[in-house]
Amino acid sequence: MNTQMQDASPNSNPSPKHWSDLLEKVGRSQDEDAFAALHTHFSPLIRGFLQAHGGGMALETSEELVQEVMVKVWLKAHSYDSSKAAASTWIFTLTRNARIDFLRKHARQDAQTDPLTTEDIWDEDDGSQPYIYLHQSRTEKQVAHLLKTLPSEQRQCLQKVYMEGKSHTEIASELELPLGTVKSRVRLGLKRLQATIDVN
């Protein structure tokens, strides 16, 4: 089942639909082969995402989180709906939530008194919108392509927001830039990406 997954060349990667199908299979019948294939493909991506640019997390921490995300994938796969989100989008939200959980547990504040869980605030189904996913696979490819062609300063800011989980204010002080500059770089980058999504 997962023999051809090791190929690193982006052009020979299976389509987004391939991963969505596998994820639905896990959800429907707890298919371990499908889960193994997802694990082979996504674990290194999650690991890389969390360790981004050395500004990310410590090695052991990200290892722990990678496993946590994959456990969530297994447990929540039954609620995954491929007509609403690509597998990668769904797994991104699980990864994001695992990081929020982790940071929260390690913050000084007493999480015991908290009536809310991370999932109460960041529900992975929140942004699910069936109608914009009509051409999900094509859109995902185009967004990925466009991301590579963004001006590097816009790309850098988006990476810091998403992959390092930094607020605009934190990025501004790290890069020694005015807050307004960081905001407009993020906005410009998103605008171009969204234009692509909207066409589809």
Next chain:
Amino acid sequence: MITFHPDENLLAEYAAGSLDWGLSISVKAHLAMCPQCRRQLSKLNMVGAALLNESAPASSDMSANTPSDFDSLMQKIRSLPKQESKGVTEGAKLEDNSELPEIVRKLLPKERIKWRRVSPSLREAQLTTGQDKYEVCLHKISRGAKVAEHDHGGREVTVILQGSFSDEDGTYNVGDFMMREPGQKHRPTAAQNQDCLCLSVVEAPVRLTGVLGKLINPFLSFQPG
């Protein structure tokens, strides 16, 4: 109709999970009422997915999963206790809370809401959220009442849950999301026909020292406005 939304930067920070817990609660409350922002969020999540898709680890020898990784993953999964079905945790009832966003209902206290009278026409109920950077509360303005002009001295987000109010800048209806920076004074007036209920998320006063601390941060002097 909803006219005021979180700006794109705020929504991006929320989608990325880099937005503060307290502010995220207010964004979530707005999302529950705003299909337009939910649609926007789904696109922002796709950007996250695109970044995930190209996140190969820095060194290639760490990127390979070994078979034992998967074995230990499955072992962990099998050792997990059976999932309990998640009961709906809902707090005390407001007179009419059926329409409130789920996130707000989850924040309501178990017994009854303790309203504090701020002025004859304004009542406030503090909500516990497990963090102290932002004060999260409900505000209830009696119909037709004017609230004294105020400035919280910190960032303030208001999300309208019921009724409507207006101030110098316009009229705000159910679902509207407003963020005011420190120093922006306003004097809201509730609509004549209904009490106005809002969720307020206000930068806690103790944070002011932090803000002052940032004033001597040299980068801040570049900031416009």
